[in-house]
Amino acid sequence: MATRQLALVPALPAKPTRPPAVPAGLFPPASNRVGPDDRWALAWGVHASGAQPAAVERAAGPGQPPDAEDLVLVRAGLAAVRPVADRAMAHFFALVFLRHPELRAVFPAAMDGPREQLLRVLQECVRHGDDPGALRAYLGPLARRCRKYGVLSGHYAAAADCLVEALARYGGGWDERAEAAWRRLLAPVSRLLVEAAEEEARATPPWWQAEVVAHRQAAEDVAVLTLRPDQPYPFRAGQFAEVETPWWPRVWRPYSFGSAPRADGLLTLHVKAVPAGWVSNALVHRARPGDVLRLGAAEGGMTVDHAAGEDLLCLGGGTGIGPIGALVEEVAAHGAAGRRVEVFYGARREAGLYRLAELRELAERHSWLTVRPVLSEPGASGPLAGELPEAVARRAPWHGFAAYLSGPAAMVRAGAAVLRRCGLPAGAIRHDPAERAA
Numbered sequence: 001m002a003t004r005q006l007a008l009v010p011a012l013p014a015k016p017t018r019p020p021a022v023p024a025g026l027f028p029p030a031s032n033r034v035g036p037d038d039r040w041a042l043a044w045g046v047h048a049s050g051a052q053p054a055a056v057e058r059a060a061g062p063g064q065p066p067d068a069e070d071l072v073l074v075r076a077g078l079a080a081v082r083p084v085a086d087r088a089m090a091h092f093f094a095l096v097f098l099r100h101p102e103l104r105a106v107f108p109a110a111m112d113g114p115r116e117q118l119l120r121v122l123q124e125c126v127r128h129g130d131d132p133g134a135l136r137a138y139l140g141p142l143a144r145r146c147r148k149y150g151v152l153s154g155h156y157a158a159a160a161d162c163l164v165e166a167l168a169r170y171g172g173g174w175d176e177r178a179e180a181a182w183r184r185l186l187a188p189v190s191r192l193l194v195e196a197a198e199e200e201a202r203a204t205p206p207w208w209q210a211e212v213v214a215h216r217q218a219a220e221d222v223a224v225l226t227l228r229p230d231q232p233y234p235f236r237a238g239q240f241a242e243v244e245t246p247w248w249p250r251v252w253r254p255y256s257f258g259s260a261p262r263a264d265g266l267l268t269l270h271v272k273a274v275p276a277g278w279v280s281n282a283l284v285h286r287a288r289p290g291d292v293l294r295l296g297a298a299e300g301g302m303t304v305d306h307a308a309g310e311d312l313l314c315l316g317g318g319t320g321i322g323p324i325g326a327l328v329e330e331v332a333a334h335g336a337a338g339r340r341v342e343v344f345y346g347a348r349r350e351a352g353l354y355r356l357a358e359l360r361e362l363a364e365r366h367s368w369l370t371v372r373p374v375l376s377e378p379g380a381s382g383p384l385a386g387e388l389p390e391a392v393a394r395r396a397p398w399h400g401f402a403a404y405l406s407g408p409a410a411m412v413r414a415g416a417a418v419l420r421r422c423g424l425p426a427g428a429i430r431h432d433p434a435e436r437a438a
Contacts, residue, residue, distance in 0.1 A: 065187075093118075136192050146193070222270065227268070237327045238323050313392070320408070322355075399423060402430065
């Protein structure tokens with residue numbers, strides 16, 4: 001049995017002797033910047049050498065926005081690309097790296113993920129092409145994420161040119177009208193990305209260094225890491241950040257914060273090592289106090305509106321109890337103001353309920369908080385045995401509650417569906433994208 005378990009854990013490479021090489025950024029001197037002799041290089045104890053790459057020309061102006069006819073052509077072109085999307089996206093990246101070789105160091109060695117992400121971004125841009133407000137709201141967080149990779153303002157316009165060439169090769173039925181339509185869509189996309197990135201750069205660094213100051217094995221293949229960032233790190237309970245380890249440079253994975261903001265500035269992550277998970281296994285089995293990680297800016301909208309005063313229904317499965325516990329901590333610190341908080345904490349077996357004692361202690365101090373453990377292992381007994389979403393459904397109705405879900409993707413999807421069947425409107429069900437970190 002032990003041999004089989006070990007086979008699922010990928011071999012971790014030795015800690016590299018040089019920091020990731022990425023393009024130079026144009027960030028305030030007090031911020032973390034990206035480039036030779038940056039703070040990440042110093043954290044590794046290595047000084048990078050060589051001249052910084054020259055800045056790329058800035059993105060073009062706004063130009064003419066797409067009209068209804070343009071969007072018809074764009075959507076038809078995207079539909080033609082979908083069957084060969086992998087080849088089209090691979091051709092796009094080949095053009096980018098050929099013309100801007102400094103950008104190759106920004107991306108991981110395995111490009112499957114970036115190709116899939118680019119297609120999703122393209123689909124969203126086409127979907128919101130006739131809604132500037134929705135397009136801005138979607139591209140803002142994307143621009144913030146790109147900053148930590150070392151992407152500069154001028155790279156967006158250059159990428160748009162490469163994308164048009166890739167679409168011309170694989171889009172089918174390509175002509176001058178189709179090219180003009182795509183360029184009218186991509187021009188505002190490039191502009192909005194530049195604006196969002198530059199606005200963010202005036203206030204925050206592209207990433208934070210964070211030293212591991214404590215590492216605790218909370219359960220089987222689960223670790224709780226306490227981090228000390230090198231600069232004040234703004235976030236809210238319920239949010240998440242992308243994390244990069246020194247063992248897997250340029251590979252970022254999202255993890256939710258397991259505690260509310262603290263006076264000492266420390267952060268907490270709850271991480272489960274998943275099969276073949278590069279980053280999760282490194283954080284659980286390799287990281288130790290003194291190691292230095294990188295964090296992107298906090299993201300996510302799974303936060304509590306304290307002015308609303310609505311009751312809260314919280315579903316936390318596995319390490320998803322991290323952000324759920326953080327939300328409870330924030331409510332306790334802010335004051336419940338008459339609201340009830342119902343927490344359903346799910347795990348396969350009792351040993352997986354590693355945060356139950358802490359939550360029950362909070363419930364003893366605060367009458368507004370109720371904590372209900374749910375075990376899904378076959379043969380488990382008790383009033384709340386079974387799958388977490390079904391256990392919550394058995395306690396319905398939940399009218400007037402705002403629901404918060406965090407945990408494995410399947411649990412989040414099933415939980416959201418169950419709560420809709422129980423009568424909760426979609427706007428009252430809050431969770432971040434149901435994707436597991438690896």
